[in-house]
Amino acid sequence: MTDPFALTFAALFGALIGSFLNVCIHRLPRGASIVWPASACPGCRRELSWYENVPIFSYAFLGGRCRTCKMAISMRYPLIEALTAAMFAAGWWYYGPGPLLASRLIFGCALIVLFAIDLEHHLLPNVITLPGTVIGFMFSFVNPPGWKDALIGILVGGGGLFLIAEGYYRIRHEEGLGMGDVKMLAMVGAFLGWQLTLLTLMLASFAGTIIGVGMIATGRGTMKYALPFGTFLAIGAAVASAVGQGMLDWYLRFW
Ligand SMILES: [Zn+2]
Numbered sequence: 677m678t679d680p681f682a683l684t685f686a687a688l689f690g691a692l693i694g695s696f697l698n699v700c701i702h703r704l705p706r707g708a709s710i711v712w713p714a715s716a717c718p719g720c721r722r723e724l725s726w727y728e729n730v731p732i733f734s735y736a737f738l739g740g741r742c743r744t745c746k747m748a749i750s751m752r753y754p755l756i757e758a759l760t761a762a763m764f765a766a767g768w769w770y771y772g773p774g775p776l777l778a779s780r781l782i783f784g785c786a787l788i789v790l791f792a793i794d795l796e797h798h799l800l801p802n803v804i805t806l807p808g809t810v811i812g813f814m815f816s817f818v819n820p821p822g823w824k825d826a827l828i829g830i831l832v833g834g835g836g837l838f839l840i841a842e843g844y845y846r847i848r849h850e851e852g853l854g855m856g857d858v859k860m861l862a863m864v865g866a867f868l869g870w871q872l873t874l875l876t877l878m879l880a881s882f883a884g885t886i887i888g889v890g891m892i893a894t895g896r897g898t899m900k901y902a903l904p905f906g907t908f909l910a911i912g913a914a915v916a917s918a919v920g921q922g923m924l925d926w927y928l929r930f931w
Contacts, residue, residue: 683765690764691731693785694757700789701756704804705797719747731757756788763788779815780917783808783867787910790860794906800856805863812866821869829865833873837861857905864913872920880905880912 696710703710715724719742728734728743735754741747763784771777786808794800809830816826841853865873884905916923 678769683768686768687761687765690761691757693764694760694788695729695731695753697760697785697789697792698753698756700804701752701792701796704789704801705793705799717742717745717747720745731761752792756792760785760788775815775818776820779812779819779867782811782815783917784914786863787914791907791910794856794904794910798904800854800860800906802856802859805856805859808863809859809866812863812868816866816869821871825869825871826866829868829870829873830862831865832870833865833877834858834862837877853905857909860906860909864909864916868913868917868920871924872916875920875924876909876912876916878912879915880908883911884908 699715700710713723715729716722717724722742722744728738730737732754735749738749740749740751742749764781767777767781767784771780786804789804790800813823813826813830816823821829837853837858838855841851841855841858844852861873861877864876868876884903887903887908
């Protein structure tokens with residue numbers, strides 16, 4: 677699947693999807709519709725013309741500012757578009773066309789949106805995690821790890837994290853993990869199965885600890901105000917999805 681024409685097409689298509697993900701990231705936490713109205717500048721409210729909506733290029737062409745009010749456009753827009761373009765090209769190259777590619781790309785898009793919204797708003801919208809769990813489970817009938825592992829994944833991911841959240845609340849009398857994290861890990865379970873879900877949780881906790889300790893050490897904040905856990909779950913799930921099976925195979929060789 678290394679035909680350069682197909683790879684370029686996958687990247688361009690990914691950039692367009694990334695542009696739509698930016699709309700979701702901006703509008704979902706604000707409770708706004710993702711299909712209407714057309715994109716406008718948040719500064720001057722002027723509706724954007726087609727050449728201001730071209731993924732990645734518009735940002736460069738406009739110098740990162742609105743054409744009329746000169747308000748700075750968030751770096752998030754070109755970054756998400758470039759990341760999604762790279763994901764689509766890499767997915768096409770790695771999986772080739774088929775249901776597994778479709779499933780992993782949908783999963784990846786959900787993770788990108790959840791990561792960005794949780795980072796900014798400390799929120800993991802149900803409108804992503806709940807349909808995501810259903811879609812992941814449906815794909816598991818034709819994709820690895822199969823529906824049984826996916827079903828156990830939903831129960832282990834959602835149930836396990838729910839118990840951890842409850843336990844933390846009982847002991848510390850404050851909320852460490854939200855129900856959004858619980859539903860997000862259930863979605864990871866549906867797409868990846870229970871083994872890679874446990875790996876996701878381990879990777880997320882590990883990354884969270886490293887960055888939390890780093891923030892305390894550099895005096896940028898306490899553990900309590902470290903980044904939201906959903907951002908780490910997204911990173912952990914992305915790593916588990918891409919190289920997790922290899923990591924598990926390598927680890928199990930020692931048993
Ligand atoms: Zn403007």
